[in-house]
Amino acid sequence: MKIETMAVHAGEAVDPTTRASSPNLVMSATFLPRELTGFSALDEDESAGYIYARSGNPTVRQLEEKLAALEGAEDARCFASGIAATHAVIMGRLSAGDHAIFPENAYSGTAEFIRNSLPRFGINTSFVDTTDADAVAAAITPATRMLWLETPCNPTLQLADIALLADLAHARGLRDVVVDGTFASPIGTRPLALGADFVVHSLTKYISGHGDAMGGAVLGRKADLDALNLEAAVHFGGVLSPFNAWLIMRGAETLPIRMRAHQYNAMVVAKWLELHPAVSRVFYPGLPSHPQHDLARRQMANFSGMIAFQTHQDGSEIARRMVSDLQHVHFAVSLGHLRSLIYWIGTDDILQSTYQHPPEAEARFRALTGRGIFRLSVGLEHPDDICADLARCL
Known part of the structure; x- marks a missing residue:
């Protein structure tokens, strides 16, 4: 499908009962499983269907599938805001003693979270001019696990060369190259195709487009996002409201x-x-x-x-x-x-x-x-x- 067709149809299907053309809004917090499953989220199995809205909701899932199609990702996970998505991938992938590289100039919410919160958890960070590949290379240490890019960056509209920096990072053994693609949207740039491991979006911005719904998303490999969902969604709890997902999905179509x-x-x-x-x-x-x-x-x-x-x-x-x-x-x-x-x-x-x-x-x-x-x-x-x-x- 061309991207215009994906935007309209990906993640959506005709309701088998009502034959409704537009996506349903499912507001239920709890669901009847198809089979017996454990009480803890650790015991949940996809075959049992939806269990509780913190670990999954049909309307949110439709939006995730649409976003994954638009971004060319294996999968997506949605969160309550862009900064919740940022928190999910940083705290879900880094541990005490790890080192991460971030841009000198980035979205203020991200920059303040990195500077004020991460040191309390023993995560070491460096702020680097990510327009300069030599500066990025010089900042990598044996403990570096993540390179965070924002392109175009907020608010100075500087760019990072995703393909160049992703190749550099992976060659030096970094596990995760993450790109905040909010300013570009999936229509402007598709970082995964350029070598990134994760893409983060504030859905509140272009993807929703109407200024009436907050949300965030992380996109990447399904195995990574399944693990992220258990920790970042189920345990951190910053899940997206189904109503917001329905509004954002409406915006994503155009x-x-x-x-x-x-x-x-x-x-x-x-x-x-x-x-x-x-x-x-x-x-x-x-x-x-x-x-x-x-x-x-x-x-x-x-x-x-x-x-x-x-x-x-x-x-x-x-x-x-x-x-x-x-x-x-x-x-x-x-x-x-x-x-x-x-x-x-x-x-x-x-x-x-x-x-x-x-x-x-x-x-x-x-x-x-x-x-x-x-x-x-x-x-x-x-x-x-x-x-x-x-x-x-x-």
Whole structure:
């Protein structure tokens, strides 16, 4: 099947009783097993069917099968949020004494979890410039078990060469290469085909697409995900609500056509921003001015709808105008929704709260972001209206 057909039909089937065309929403917390099984989740067997919603639910399972088809994965497991999925794969795969490598610049929730929580469990970490393969190679130790990549990264839209770094990591004996593909979606990049072992998505973003349901997913080999499900879902308990799964599945059905529209609109807006006298720099992988544009063209089938840009004027002053004056673009966090969203990220603030880089890494970040950047998630409004709304504040 082509990916548009997979998005609509994968994981779904006509209900044998009602003949309903659309997927059912199954809200039951408990199920009658087909055969006698043990009381503990450790004793559950797939042949017994669904037992309890923490270990599996039919609606959630439909979404997992659809996501696996879109990503080209053997299997998928869904969780209550993107950070729950991140927690699941990190805590489900690493143990005390292990070492893991993470990007210098990554989603703030991931960065803060790694910095504030992992040391308490004896897991050692290094933050590395993952645009630099030599820096990644230098950070690998005999105890390194995981390389975490985020591409494009949040919020600076830097890319990591997945194929190059996956080959490097596996050649050095690393067990797990994990890619957070939230910004790209499965339509933009399919990391497993490039050599990654796991892909993580915040389903709240592009895959849901409507800004009304939180969720997360981990995709990879079935054997790995079966073990992850027992620990991360059954024991950690961050399971996805069936209602949220049903909403996200509805959004996933239109993902390919939405991503084409997001990319088209973002390209129009990015080119307009590059010519605006108030704007000093634009970061968008689809623009030739992006320093990794050649890698983006090789690695991404869709450049997505995420733009970052800087202004000549103090961005915080422009952000204050945006809070009160924007009419169509919402000044709000999150991304990947059908509505355009923009937010100001001050460099001093994020360095203090999230990254806390050593001097050389802080210098790289400041050279990239200056006093701060605007992160713009371009929605499905007409691009002329998006530009006109931004012009009101710029």
